[in-house]
Each structure stands twice: as C-alpha cells, then as structure tokens.
Amino acid sequence: MSKYIELDALVQVVLAGILVGAGLPALFALGVRTLVGRDGSLATGAAAATDSVATRTARPAAWRLVVAGLCFAVIVAAIGAGIWFLASGGH
Secondary structure, X not given: OOOOOOHHHHHHHHHHHHHHHHHHHHHHHHHHHHHOOOOOXXXXXXXXXXXXXXXXXXXXXXXXXXXXXXXXXXXXXXXXHHHHHHHOOOO
16 A cells, blocks of 8 residues: 555545446436437338428337436436535535
C-alpha cells in the first residue's frame, strides 16, 4: 500500500465510474433497441411502400415494452438515487 494512494478508495471510484459511466448508457441503449423492430425500421404497411410522408409505425411486442420499461425504470431510479445522495450531503 502506498502512502500517497489509497487503493481501496481508488477501486471504489473506478468501479462506480464504470457502472454509472458505461452501465447506465448501455442500459438506455438496450431499452431503446428493444423498442425498435427486428429490421431496425418502424415504418410498415402500404404507406411505407409508397414512401409517403404519413407512415404508420408498428407497435412493439408486449415483452419488448416490458423490457424497455424496466430498463428506463432502472435509469430513472439511478438518477433519483443520485439526486437524493447529493441532496443529503453526499456522504
């Protein structure tokens, strides 16, 4: 152990940075991805074939909505926990 660097604190900060800095954006991307159709497009039907301005959008399957909702709920909870942590003094 170095007298200048506390390794325990350094590991905690790095793990928290990886979790919040990469984990939450990845979870958000997963939530957005589950809302998009299998081929990556939302336009379906005859309106998409004619390339008109008013295209219909396909509604995602129920399980996709549930997974996306859970992803977004975890993100909102993490934001709320962060605000609560900072408002309570950050200790």
